[in-house]
Amino acid sequence: MKTYRLGLHVGLKEGVLDPAGQATLQVLHQMEFAATEVRIGKWIQVVIEAEDEVRALAIGDEMGRRLLANPVMEAFDVTVTPL
């Protein structure tokens, strides 16, 4: 067994309203940043044990589907780093 750090970017699906992003964009404008879009999602890091990187990725994917992302509204991607 080896140790890996999974990184999941979890964000709202395309087309789903992101009120937090909207409000943040408004304030960035007020602060005179030239931003045109803000989306706010989650960055979840999980340390796991797995046989290899392929297995680790599969576990990350399963975690995303079953718990870490809300399938109705969110999409996610997984990256793996060996520790």
Add this chain to the structure above:
Amino acid sequence: MKTYRLGLHVGLKEGVLDPAGQATLQVLHQMEFAATEVRIGKWIQVVIEAEDEVRALAIGDEMGRRLLANPVMEAFDVTVTPL
């Protein structure tokens, strides 16, 4: 001016207790995942206009310091992707 997508990972500083991460870890255990640590942070994507990648990175850094992360509790990193 070119368009870039900034990606900011914002998370609690090392050593700061992350109750949401702990609670999630517990649930992962209940679901029989072999996880040992969970940290939950934010993944903020901002689309901006900038002269070049270096400038874009600097803007991302400034946004992180001034607004997107709380300097007392949080750390962040910035990545840039040209669009």
Add this chain to the structure above:
Amino acid sequence: MTLEETRQVVGIVVFPGSNCDQDTIQAIMDLGAIPRVLDYRLRQLPAIDRLILPGGFSYGDYLRSGALAAAAPIMDAVGEAATAGMPVLGICNGFQILCERGLLPGALLPNPHGEFVCRLETLRVTAVPSGFQGLSVGDRLALPIAHHEGSYRVSDGKLHELFEQGQVFLQYSDPDGVVHPLTNPNGSVANIAGVTQGSVVGLMPHPERAMAEYLGSADGRRLLQAWFGQKGGHGC
């Protein structure tokens, strides 16, 4: 002198999404002072004696509670006024904004159970902020809390200093004034519910909601009177 006689003018800063502004205005008027609503877009403060940042969900509490409001145009002027010694009181979201702005030490993180909590709590006065009259160390106040992000934290090594310097104003306690982990509703370090720095005070409970016994408590009235430098009624 009573508040009516001094006719103190209290600026109430309203951000988009503030929702305790009317309650605060009402409380201020009940005490005989003159409220003056200040729009978040102002860059200069009019002639006022004191400032309150009321509770609510400025900018929907998006990103982090208080963070977006802390960047509002008026906050430069609030910072200058505070430096010049004007009494500034941040209630709940106002407290979060003052921390985000760096006018108070520390930060308010989400409650560890991840849930909003609204109920009456007992608060113990641990240090009396400068300018307050009629409150003593050890007094207990019954005040409602209502927040999602009230877990007060400070950076490493800072806690000791806060206590040393008398900056810890209120702590969540049991009805007898004893502070212990079971009386901590939100995971705040050392049960801290309110802090002070110079003329700036921030607290999570809502004194403006505790203005009469039939509302559950009149201790909010006492706390606000103390802030005005007025000796209020008796403690519990």
Add this chain to the structure above:
Amino acid sequence: MLTYAEVGLTLSEYQEIQRLLSRNPNDLELGLFGALWSEHCSYKNSKPFLAWLPNQGPFVVQGPGGNAGVVLFNQDYDVAFKIESHNHPSYVEPVQGAATGVGGILRDIIAMGARPIAVADVLKFGTNDKARALRQGIVEGIGAYGNAIGIPTVTGSVGYSALYDANPLVNVLAVGLLPHLQHIGADGAKPGSVLLLMGQATGRDGIHGASLLASQDFGTETEAMRPTVQVGDPFMGKLLMEATLRIVREGLADAVQDLGAAGLTSALAELAYASHVGVSLDVAAVPCRETGMSAYDIMLSETQERMLLSIPEANLEAALSAIETFALPVAEVGRVMPGDFLRIVCETQLLADVPTQVLVASCPRQVLADDFVERFTEPPVGESAPVPLTLDHDLGLRVIGHPDCQDRSPIYQRYDSMIQVRTVWGPQHDSAILRIGEGADGLQIAVAAPSRWALMDSVAGGYGAVVDVLSRIATQGSVPLGLTDGINGGNPDKPEEYQRVAGLVWGIAQAAQDFGVPVTGGNVSLHNETHSQAIWPTAALGVVARHPHPETPIPDRPSGKGLKIAVLNPPEELSLGGSVLAELLGRIGAYPRIVPDRTVQALRLMGDWARDPDTVGLLACRSVGIGGLFVALARALMSASPEYGADLRLSSDRAALELFNETAGQFLVFLDPSRQATWEHSAKRAGMTIAILGETTDSPQIKIQAGRTVTWELQALWQAFREGGEYHRVG
């Protein structure tokens, strides 16, 4: 080409559209019909029996039909209030579904020009693991919206049954205040006015939410129809509320309509129909959140936090500048014209043109058979409720620990119940009491949704639900101003489900009639059925009342020992039908048909006593409802501080029936023994039974002598109340 089935219509409905238009509708027009002729928008199945509900009374300012009912409160204020369901969306996505349910009903109140001052939530949950997760999300969502927009959630009701596993119910009541006789609604639009669409930019959210999601049963086929979930934004909601109320206050609008189910389609059609005008909308002028949205998408989107305003040309500048203050997006999207049409254009191109009369008022309705009502006169025959012969300790703990009787603080502490500083009685009590002005009358709000009562005999259940809410009002001597009802049922195409729902409404209508309180608005949610499993027919009743002395409510807990404990109006025929105990014993049975005259009289007497408590020596009281007298007594004692106990003497063979029957309209009263002659006389004069059960003690236990003596320590009751009897704690 779209087919009628794709928009949720039947062939005969499609043929009716062809006939009424004298042509085939185009795709866009068909989409409009699909939305407006859906059950959710047209009430095609429920209209016939909603007509049974009395809607007139001395305080009614506006009955059903508008966005909310309005009743007179006092010289200065009217009260707008209504209940609304968000059941299906809350199952699909609990947090956002519940949150947008709160946002939606608040916008109904705001569209009446009223400032919301309170919310109450009526929730029904299932009992499996999935239901627990749904509950967590739903409670989170309700709090997330109400807390952030700053409207207190002051009372509510929670119930459980496995039948709600895949159909949780989320009914939300909102209450608002408006200046007396200030009128704004969808009905004032004048030709020449400009239509402004204010708030959130339109996205592809919830397209077909009303016609498909809310108007069909759940099954695997509906999975694929899931539209983009609507996300609530209480921050925008707050700005929208403030802007709308300012525009109304300054008299700048001639009509206001919120956007809810079926979005722009419904808002425009309602406004045109109610105002007797034509409207024209330019879809190219509607701000969109996404690129490439079709006219169809735009018309049917259910993006939240939008409001449609009709503004006379002369006020346009002032209105736009008011909106600007709140930094709200706004666009001029259309015009009001003389005529009767809903016209949709894209710049110069005509896309749709239908008479609003046809769109809004011509959907074929269910016709009731001649003998339909007769079927309700007699209670249905079925299994009767059990009759326990002895009282034992365990029964008490199991009832108070039943999910329907347990402590709700883990739920209501997640809601801000105190903001706006009016809440004298919040969710710890059986009803909410709000102060409205210094030393003035207050507002009492109560809800009840005793769905088990309707299981076997929905007429009895509907009647009982009304008596339950009105009894809560009677304990304070308040004057009920109006009722609102949320009807939730199964698939109306099944005759037995249809009849159960009809019976529920019939029961409500009879009770509203008997007690003389009008129903000024409500909601019907049918198709709460998954894989052919329907929910219990569930009525969520809400009432608003004028409280004579809100700063000093009649206590609901004893304040000393030696007080007489009595029941006012105990039922003559004792039955456990529909009760929690009956369920625990394995046979629910039919809820008793409540005797009208006597019960009307009982509520009247209770109200009289509460208005003059000193004369009769009334020291505290509670109405008896779910869990029966035992639960009412236990809750009264557990909430007193310092704690008192009770020492009761009951007849040995009837004790369990007396303690656990749930017949509404009886009251637990704590009376001053030195006034016994007065209250006995008063009850007798009114022809009412008052049964003295015992007295309060200063030892924290309930002791009941019924043949043998059974004793419950308050501590043990408290534990069951907090943690559940044989169940795990459910909240």
